[in-house]
Amino acid sequence: MNQNDAGLMEVQFWGVRGSHPAPLTPDYIRQKIASVVQRIRPADVVSQDSRERFLATLPEDIFSTPGGNTTCIEVRPNDQNLFIIDAGTGIIELGRKLRAGTIPNQEIHVFFTHFHYDHIQGLPFFVPAYNPGVTVHFYSPEPDIEFTLKDHMKHPYFPVTMQDFMTKKLVFHTIPTDTPIKFPGDVTVIAHQVRHPGRAYGYKVQNLDRSAIFVPDYEILQEDFLPSPEAESFFFGADLLVLDTMYTLGEAIEKINWGHSSFSIGIEFAHKMQVKNLYLFHHEPVNDDRRMYTNLRSAEWFAQRMVGKKIHVFLAEEGKIVRL
Numbered sequence: 001m002n003q004n005d006a007g008l009m010e011v012q013f014w015g016v017r018g019s020h021p022a023p024l025t026p027d028y029i030r031q032k033i034a035s036v037v038q039r040i041r042p043a044d045v046v047s048q049d050s051r052e053r054f055l056a057t058l059p060e061d062i063f064s065t066p067g068g069n070t071t072c073i074e075v076r077p078n079d080q081n082l083f084i085i086d087a088g089t090g091i092i093e094l095g096r097k098l099r100a101g102t103i104p105n106q107e108i109h110v111f112f113t114h115f116h117y118d119h120i121q122g123l124p125f126f127v128p129a130y131n132p133g134v135t136v137h138f139y140s141p142e143p144d145i146e147f148t149l150k151d152h153m154k155h156p157y158f159p160v161t162m163q164d165f166m167t168k169k170l171v172f173h174t175i176p177t178d179t180p181i182k183f184p185g186d187v188t189v190i191a192h193q194v195r196h197p198g199r200a201y202g203y204k205v206q207n208l209d210r211s212a213i214f215v216p217d218y219e220i221l222q223e224d225f226l227p228s229p230e231a232e233s234f235f236f237g238a239d240l241l242v243l244d245t246m247y248t249l250g251e252a253i254e255k256i257n258w259g260h261s262s263f264s265i266g267i268e269f270a271h272k273m274q275v276k277n278l279y280l281f282h283h284e285p286v287n288d289d290r291r292m293y294t295n296l297r298s299a300e301w302f303a304q305r306m307v308g309k310k311i312h313v314f315l316a317e318e319g320k321i322v323r324l
Helices: 026-039 048-057 090-100 145-151 229-235 249-254 263-272 289-307
Strands: 010-015 072-078 081-085 107-111 135-140 170-174 181-183 187-194 200-207 210-215 240-244 277-281 312-315 321-323
Touching: 010 090, 072 090, 072 200, 072 210, 081 090, 135 145, 135 187, 145 170, 187 229, 240 263, 249 263, 263 277, 263 289, 277 289, 289 312
Parallel strands: 081 107, 107 135, 135 170, 210 240, 240 277, 277 312
Antiparallel strands: 010 072, 010 321, 072 081, 181 187, 187 200, 200 210
16 A cells, blocks of 8 residues: 555455355366457467467456455554454455565554455454464454354364464454444444344445445335435445355345345446445356346446446456555
């Protein structure tokens, strides 16, 4: 982060899938390679520059991938705080990076939206949590957070227990909803309950005049468009909204009460709340890369047609960094 930019907030995606991991299969990789080979002309390989130009012309679904890890987002609201939203399999690679880098004040703050498998399954492999010099804070509005996290790290589910092998500096926080929690440097975090089976929560991270909201699981219904002081206080005017948009509208209609939203409903909701930038998140694991980028194009078209240029729509992809 650039310390000269007061209030700069940095967000990085480490896991963007919902339900379960979606690794690239060998057959799918071969299909990508075959698609590249079919496009190559002799003039594309005569020099390094020509090769770079050729690669730049490849469609996103061939040359890139949104990734296959389950939900995990790194948030650095300033140089004094390191926040993590959820501990899906994406937290494993994040942990490797943190082991080789710097952890502010040797403290990590992990916020859980809920405890479904795709949001906790990477935690046992989070390397910094085994460092005795690191303090790891866990947060949730659920009162049984400590029991829940420890209970899934024991026999017969896992051979290593949290209390015996992780750092002794584990701190469990049960936090209120719709109430700011203060952190160093004028940073606040607010939890807000959203609709999802078994309850789930979104988090709003605010630093000075910049705000980012993370709601990985949320089934948005018509009633959510009605006036609500709590929801409007939480969502309204956010610079960044990372939102569960797992389905197309047709899929969402077929899967009512499954706990997820469509990108079209998400765009309308973000527009109502006057959000500036919307990142489509919690991707359906059965969707391949071509389907993911096709959905993005459809979402961009829908946003342009329905709300004009008032909202920018992006696809959450592993490794992508967003600076506010």
